[in-house]
Amino acid sequence: MRVNEQYMVVLSSDLTYAEERDPLSAVARRPALFIPEDLASSELFKQWMKSPSSVPVIKNASNKPTGMLDPLHAAGALHAELVKVRSFFEAVLCQVNESVCGIDKLHRVVVWNPKAEELYEIKSEQILAARIEDFFSNLRVSNCMHEKKELKGHYHQPCDGTHVLINSAPVMAEDKVIGGLSVEKDITELVQLNQELTKASSQVKLLEQEIRKISGLDCAFRKLIGRSQAMQSLIAFGKKISTTDATVLLRGESGTGKELLARAIHQNSPRHMNPFIVVNCGAIPNNLFESELFGYEGGAFTGADRKGKPGMFELANGGTLFLDEVGEMPVEMQAKLLRVLQEGVFYRVGGSEPVQVNVRVLAATHRDLETMISRRQFREDLYYRLNVVSLEIPPCGNDGRIYRNWCTCFYRNSAKNMISPLKRWSRR
Numbered sequence: 001m002r003v004n005e006q007y008m009v010v011l012s013s014d015l016t017y018a019e020e021r022d023p024l025s026a027v028a029r030r031p032a033l034f035i036p037e038d039l040a041s042s043e044l045f046k047q048w049m050k051s052p053s054s055v056p057v058i059k060n061a062s063n064k065p066t067g068m069l070d071p072l073h074a075a076g077a078l079h080a081e082l083v084k085v086r087s088f089f090e091a092v093l094c095q096v097n098e099s100v101c102g103i104d105k106l107h108r109v110v111v112w113n114p115k116a117e118e119l120y121e122i123k124s125e126q127i128l129a130a131r132i133e134d135f136f137s138n139l140r141v142s143n144c145m146h147e148k149k150e151l152k153g154h155y156h157q158p159c160d161g162t163h164v165l166i167n168s169a170p171v172m173a174e175d176k177v178i179g180g181l182s183v184e185k186d187i188t189e190l191v192q193l194n195q196e197l198t199k200a201s202s203q204v205k206l207l208e209q210e211i212r213k214i215s216g217l218d219c220a221f222r223k224l225i226g227r228s229q230a231m232q233s234l235i236a237f238g239k240k241i242s243t244t245d246a247t248v249l250l251r252g253e254s255g256t257g258k259e260l261l262a263r264a265i266h267q268n269s270p271r272h273m274n275p276f277i278v279v280n281c282g283a284i285p286n287n288l289f290e291s292e293l294f295g296y297e298g299g300a301f302t303g304a305d306r307k308g309k310p311g312m313f314e315l316a317n318g319g320t321l322f323l324d325e326v327g328e329m330p331v332e333m334q335a336k337l338l339r340v341l342q343e344g345v346f347y348r349v350g351g352s353e354p355v356q357v358n359v360r361v362l363a364a365t366h367r368d369l370e371t372m373i374s375r376r377q378f379r380e381d382l383y384y385r386l387n388v389v390s391l392e393i394p395p396c397g398n399d400g401r402i403y404r405n406w407c408t409c410f411y412r413n414s415a416k417n418m419i420s421p422l423k424r425w426s427r428r
Helices: 012-016 041-050 071-095 114-120 141-147 188-215 229-242 258-267 286-294 331-343 369-374 380-386
Strands: 006-009 030-036 055-059 065-068 099-104 109-112 151-159 162-173 176-186 248-251 276-280 320-324 345-347 354-356 360-365 389-392
Touching: 006 055, 030 041, 099 114, 099 141, 114 162, 114 176, 141 162, 141 176, 162 188, 229 258, 229 389, 248 258, 258 276, 258 320, 258 360, 286 331, 331 345, 331 380, 369 380
Parallel strands: 030 055, 248 360, 248 389, 276 320, 320 360
Antiparallel strands: 006 030, 055 065, 099 109, 099 176, 151 162, 162 176, 345 354
16 A cells, blocks of 8 residues: 555554554555565565564565565564574584583673583573673683684683683674684593693602612713723713703713713703714715705705705704714804804705704814814814813723823803813823
8 A cells, every 4th residue: 555655564463453434544554665576585684674664565577566474474483493493502502512602792691501511510590691700700702702803722721620622703793793602622631631640750750760879770871981080070070961951072082982971961861862963073075064964955956855854953953963073074164053052043055944953062072172273273162162061081091001181171151261271181
């Protein structure tokens, strides 16, 4: 019916309460909302919500009315669909093995499933419609809602004695935030088991140390044989520095067992479960030194492996790198070695990405490094870096007579006041 230049709809419910003498124009109080018959239902409801008092009238391609939607029937259908969706939603909440919590824009709890009740010992009747801040602090769900960002697999401790992995995200409706949702997996038992395991492992290590002390097998130093006071002092001091990460310079004649002592220091250190890599600086050609120490990227030079190759520093990561005959190292390589010792970072040959390593360096030489420094054959700054702690191994003469030495062990205090002259050997 057209009333005052506007199409109006008269429903049977309107006629029920109308007087017999009332004209239809007086009864028609609902404007018509014309909807094309091919319009999607989702779009129909969007338009209807803009004018809830209107009555949708379906029109065909010729713009002729073909029917209308009774608001009461539509509301009944929507209610039935809502009940169906709600039932499935509640079934899902009951079956999942994670705690699910949902809040609205005012931080009121609107979703709280049985697993959440079990995890936090809070019943739905207590928390639903209440502000979540009344029960918890340091909330992730509210932060995600306000910051409009998602959180995946984040470790969280919502309250004392409870540990969870949380997934949280804002709830969106037509590009608007209407709330927040969090799904939490209870890992409290796993965390407690891990704590117990860590505690037990610490106790086992302490017992192992006690057993080693009682049995006299105090580590790899038992392989070092020597009855002289000098040798006993050397072994005792070696045991002390083995528990640190100090750089050690081993000095002594060839064949005195510098590598054996280096292995003993590594095996008695906290790094003993990690690699012990030996580099013989006197046996590597000068043009291959850098690639052997630092590795190279694929195709870095002619003949290089396409996949690249890790260097000795990478292989020793977490463990110990032993630079045997360090006095034979080319001068141009000494500066690069110094940089690694200072910063723990290097670049592969042909690479542009820095490689970070955590390596303890032990070095050995039979040469007089002080004389080499004066002849500019060895860098003084590298000498200071390597010579943080110095151990000199006593030799054994061809006639079997033991030479006596003074094991000069010193620490670096400054670049100028660090080195004390090494005392020479003298016969008994």
